[in-house]
Amino acid sequence: MRRLVVLLKKEFLQLLRDKILIIVLIYAFTIDVYVGGKGVKLEVNNFPTIIQDQSKSFKSRELISRFREPYFKILAFVESDKEVVNWLDKGKASMAIIIPPDFERKVDKRQGKIQVIIDGTMSITATMAVSYVAEITNDYAIELLERKGGVTKHFFENFPQIDERTRVLFNPNCLSHWFMGLAELFNVVTMVPLLITAAVLIKEKEYGTIEQLLVTPVRSWEIFLAKILPTVIIVSLLTMLSIFIMIKGVFKVPIRGNLFLFYIVTCLYIFSLSSIGIAIATMVGNLSQAMMVIMIILVPMLMISGVWTPPEAMRLFARYASLLSPMRYYLDFGYGVILKGNGLKYVWQDILGIILIGGLLLFFSALRFRQSFAK
Amino acid sequence: MFKRFSGIVKKEFIELLRDKLALLLIFIAPVLVIFLEGYGLVLDVKKIPLAFLDYDRSKLSREYVNSFVNSEYFKFYRLVSNYKEAEELIKKGKIRALIVIPSDFSRKLYKWQNVQVQILVDGTYPNRAQIVKGYVSSINFKFNMKLLQIYAKTLEEKEKFPIEVEMRAWYNPALESKNFIMPGELVTILCFYPILISCLAIVREKELGSIFNFYCSPAKSWEIVLGKAIPYIIVSFLTYLTLFFITVFVFKAKFIGNFIALSIGSFLYISCTVGLGFLISSFTKTQITAMLLAFVLAVLPSYLYSGYLCPISSMDLSGQIMSKFIPATYFLKIVRGIYLKGLGLGFYINNLFYLCLYGFIVYTLTILRFKKRID
Numbered sequence: 001m002r003r004l005v006v007l008l009k010k011e012f013l014q015l016l017r018d019k020i021l022i023i024v025l026i027y028a029f030t031i032d033v034y035v036g037g038k039g040v041k042l043e044v045n046n047f048p049t050i051i052q053d054q055s056k057s058f059k060s061r062e063l064i065s066r067f068r069e070p071y072f073k074i075l076a077f078v079e080s081d082k083e084v085v086n087w088l089d090k091g092k093a094s095m096a097i098i099i100p101p102d103f104e105r106k107v108d109k110r111q112g113k114i115q116v117i118i119d120g121t122m123s124i125t126a127t128m129a130v131s132y133v134a135e136i137t138n139d140y141a142i143e144l145l146e147r148k149g150g151v152t153k154h155f156f157e158n159f160p161q162i163d164e165r166t167r168v169l170f171n172p173n174c175l176s177h178w179f180m181g182l183a184e185l186f187n188v189v190t191m192v193p194l195l196i197t198a199a200v201l202i203k204e205k206e207y208g209t210i211e212q213l214l215v216t217p218v219r220s221w222e223i224f225l226a227k228i229l230p231t232v233i234i235v236s237l238l239t240m241l242s243i244f245i246m247i248k249g250v251f252k253v254p255i256r257g258n259l260f261l262f263y264i265v266t267c268l269y270i271f272s273l274s275s276i277g278i279a280i281a282t283m284v285g286n287l288s289q290a291m292m293v294i295m296i297i298l299v300p301m302l303m304i305s306g307v308w309t310p311p312e313a314m315r316l317f318a319r320y321a322s323l324l325s326p327m328r329y330y331l332d333f334g335y336g337v338i339l340k341g342n343g344l345k346y347v348w349q350d351i352l353g354i355i356l357i358g359g360l361l362l363f364f365s366a367l368r369f370r371q372s373f374a375k
Numbered sequence: 376m377f378k379r380f381s382g383i384v385k386k387e388f389i390e391l392l393r394d395k396l397a398l399l400l401i402f403i404a405p406v407l408v409i410f411l412e413g414y415g416l417v418l419d420v421k422k423i424p425l426a427f428l429d430y431d432r433s434k435l436s437r438e439y440v441n442s443f444v445n446s447e448y449f450k451f452y453r454l455v456s457n458y459k460e461a462e463e464l465i466k467k468g469k470i471r472a473l474i475v476i477p478s479d480f481s482r483k484l485y486k487w488q489n490v491q492v493q494i495l496v497d498g499t500y501p502n503r504a505q506i507v508k509g510y511v512s513s514i515n516f517k518f519n520m521k522l523l524q525i526y527a528k529t530l531e532e533k534e535k536f537p538i539e540v541e542m543r544a545w546y547n548p549a550l551e552s553k554n555f556i557m558p559g560e561l562v563t564i565l566c567f568y569p570i571l572i573s574c575l576a577i578v579r580e581k582e583l584g585s586i587f588n589f590y591c592s593p594a595k596s597w598e599i600v601l602g603k604a605i606p607y608i609i610v611s612f613l614t615y616l617t618l619f620f621i622t623v624f625v626f627k628a629k630f631i632g633n634f635i636a637l638s639i640g641s642f643l644y645i646s647c648t649v650g651l652g653f654l655i656s657s658f659t660k661t662q663i664t665a666m667l668l669a670f671v672l673a674v675l676p677s678y679l680y681s682g683y684l685c686p687i688s689s690m691d692l693s694g695q696i697m698s699k700f701i702p703a704t705y706f707l708k709i710v711r712g713i714y715l716k717g718l719g720l721g722f723y724i725n726n727l728f729y730l731c732l733y734g735f736i737v738y739t740l741t742i743l744r745f746k747k748r749i750d
Contacts, residue, residue, distance in 0.1 A: 020662040028671050039694020040679050042502030050687050107442040112538040120547025121711040125686050131509040134540045140536040160484045160522045163491045164515050166508050171498030179501050287662050291571050292400035302412035309417045318415035335499050346466050
């Protein structure tokens with residue numbers, strides 16, 4: 001036990017000696033989480049739009065006046081088709097709303113039509129923007145119907161209509177920084193332990209100092225633990241710091257679940273990622289090789305585990321592949337506990353997944369570790 | 376002078392080619408990443424699992440349920456019998472939305488009255504919640520139109536909806552996601568990958584001490600930095616060719632532009648990203664820090680702030696500032712323009728200029744930082 005303590009002390013010293021490393025770590029858990037959460041907006045916001053009003057009538061102007069910020073940013077009113085092409089080609093505008101010359105007449109005949117052209121190179125946001133256009137236009141159309149005097153009153157009181165009352169749970173105003181802030185934190189929690197443990201062990205391999213350690217009376221499992229524990233301790237503390245300062249303090253996310261549970265599972269999660277790091281380090285010879293292996297594992301893990309691609313939308317292959325990714329369980333767990341306030345009853349499967357995969361990885365990396373540094 | 380320069384380039388090449396495993400990984404890693412992401416990343420929101428709580432259980436309510444089930448956006452999960460069951464499903468993440476149909480649904484509608492339907496949406500993923508809201512309203516709207524028509528018939532009055540919105544997507548008419556994902560992946564991978572392979576180039580020599588060989592050689596700083604950069608630029612350019620081939624011939628993304636123009640842009644872009652790796656390398660003291668910095672600064676930001684997954688126009692100030700620092704932002708516009716719009720480089724003079732400026736700054740800083748000194 002005393003040996004382990006000494007080893008841990010050595011690892012801590014070695015890790016925290018580099019000032020820039022500490023700065024990078026603090027940056028990753030604070031500013032990076034802030035910009036990731038606050039900077040990136042997934043909703044349609046200030047969508048660059050141009051309008052070609054060929055009708056120039058009262059109704060067309062009335063409709064146009066409803067396309068407003070924060071959803072749309074009207075950049076220009078253009079006259080010709082050529083200008084529309086130009087704006088979209090250059091990518092300065094992402095949407096053009098075209099109102100045909102006979103708009104008002106047609107509307108009175110109930111055959112009105114407007115055309116919306118979107119830049120298909122950025123399909124997701126563009127389709128969302130179109131749905132806003134449709135919603136605004138529909139509202140306007142209903143208002144026109146209502147306005148049509150005589151019919152109105154009696155017509156609309158007895159109107160067979162289904163009124164949808166939507167309530168969004170857990171994040172009632174759909175604030176994207178609640179989601180993105182946590183996403184960025186989870187990304188960092190995933191990235192940092194894997195990188196640090198791999199790098200620390202490889203460094204000892206490259207320098208040959210691991211042999212020095214091996215000729216001392218310490219056991220190989222002690223070295224193994226001493227390589228993982230500092231990372232677990234540092235990263236888990238930084239995570240909690242980020243939860244309190246950034247997520248709770250700055251983003252004002254209401255934390256509904258049990259933070260103690262969150263902390264424990266985060267430690268387990270970091271443990272399993274560190275095991276991946278160790279396993280990689282035992283298999284490669286130097287850091288450049290390790291970085292490529294990490295890139296292969298980390299980049300798809302970050303992108304496919306659920307932040308961008310929801311589990312239910314995944315293709316069959318990805319759905320099975322993602323079962324191997326500890327991040328998938330952690331995302332489910334993290335959002336579940338923090339945003340939904342889920343207790344053990346709902347997240348035990350995720351925890352089990354993290355433990356199983358983590359255990360497997362730990363076993364594998366410990367085996368590799370013993371094989372490569374057998375005494 | 377030229378002889379000295381070519382000598383340095385040759386030395387760096389030999390060093391790069393000597394490590395066979397690293398070289399293999401350098402060429403395999405980006406290919407694996409683009410395949411995993413190409414098959415794994417699904418960005419459009421479809422097949423959202425949806426449950427119904429139908430208190431009415433009439434023919435009309437079934438018809439209403441079917442109007443959702445038959446759309447490609449939703450997947451029928453099941454009919455639930457009470458709120459508690461639904462809540463459980465939402466908390467477990469089994470369904471993303473619940474539609475509650477009141478018991479007087481059909482009775483009221485047959486009496487030509489308004490009726491309210493309650494919709495609960497899981498807000499954990501806020502942008503998806505908004506898309507779900509949009510889908511629900513558009514389906515609801517269509518159902519209302521149907522009701523209105525039946526109603527109007529009974530009134531013998533032709534009630535048609537006055538304004539229709541017609542949507543057209545330019546450049547990617549069917550809004551196929553491969554046309555969106557593939558150019559984006561090309562840009563992001565070519566952003567972080569050159570940084571990852573080059574970020575150790577200088578710091579490794581610092582750690583091993585071989586940097587002193589450079590310090591005491593007659594070679595100038597710029598010769599050393601550029602000489603070191605050239606092999607990495609060439610390797611990255613070969614990777615660009617491979618990735619381009621994969622996007623166009625394997626994933627069959629639409630490509631109507633000029634290959635030469637794209638290659639010129641790519642070359643400039645890769646020079647920038649390799650330079651960024653060198654900048655990281657020159658400012659750090661240990662390989663661990665360089666690697667951590669490269670991953671934190673390159674991988675996620677290239678996805679988040681380049682405009683690939685969410686448009687820059689909708690970001691808030693911190694995100695927009697971040698996007699200016701990432702070369703991917705400038706290159707993404709060029710790539711989308713060439714791939715999907717078939718425009719020449721002439722359209723993107725300013726973005727090319729920014730890339731040149733970016734490269735100039737990055738290399739100048741690195742060269743200045745690479746002073747010959749002993750500290």
